[in-house]
Amino acid sequence: MSASNKPVIVYGASGFTGRIVCEYLRQYGVPFIAAGRNEQRLKDSMATNVPGIETADFEVRAVENEVAALTELFSGAEVVINTVGPFSKYGPTVVQAALDAKVHYSDTSGEQDWLITCQERFGEQFAAKDRLLSPGLAQMYTIGEIAANLCLDKPGLDTLDIAVFWGGSPTIASTQTILVNAATSKAYYLERNAYTEFDPNEGLVPLVVPGQHELAQSLPWGGTSHPVWFKNDPRVANVKAQGGVFNTPLMRGVPVIVANALEQTKDMSDDERDAVLTEMAAQVMSEMPPRENPLVNKSLDSVHASGPLGRAHCVIHGNSNYQQTGLLQAYFAYHLLQQPPRRVGFASGCQAFGHKELLGVLREFGLVAEPVLTVQN
16 A cells, blocks of 8 residues: 555654654654554554654554565655664665655665665666655764864865764664674775775774863764765865764773674674674663653764865754754655755755755754854964
């Protein structure tokens, strides 16, 4: 059965991020289908975890992760929001179905290899159908991209040094994604507009965090999406991004967990490796984290932009990291139901809608502070 009477589909709606997306779609008054594999889990999640759900115009649909089944569900809709990761594993099926159904696609990924796959495998096909393919629309990457673009409003800056930090616990899916990404993919930064591999043995890197005396510990975090989005931007030649959580003991444990995962799975088949990584992820995080508390769940994005004779620095403080992601995804749908994007095919949220516009949405809902922008003139 198609989705002809509901223009937006949230795939993976029962998950932590998916239900937040539904919450903001309700606030925007956008009708949607909450989709996933388990109908009862979807119903329970909507009823229990989405405030004000009784005022939303929505349906629940169970669907298998197969191209034919998803294409049938997506047909007649305008937008698909995918929250089911690891995206390198489950994403291709959903993107292919979105392409076949001719709908706009977005997801909450941050997997660098997945973004590159989307660009190389699907980008031109989405553009040919006049549809937007925008993976990685999420707090961990989009806010930093906004900050970078604010810096780049000053001409003559070609190098971006990006730091992303957040407070809180990763979700079950995020934990699994971290392990899968570490075990199967390399991480890259951008140097003279070419992908350059991070040293996989470098370990934790201490970074200065604006506004505090203590250094924070960071990792390449899979390379992040920033090098991908800026690779073909003529303003930018070099991009390096590091990230992490404010919780130092937790950050110190991440390399150990990843090293153990690599060691245990190095000689396994793909199926065997996936099973072991899933089990290891469950040992690290087996329950949904609590609903975010803005006094605890904070975010900070810092971007130093430089050129031969110029400097700019932008800091954006925020709260409720997953709510930022949910809002960005809901706005993605809300916008596309009214106006076409600035770009079709493979494009970031900033490229498709404008970085100042996305910043305005986040400010409107009280999720980020006014950026602190310092420019050397």
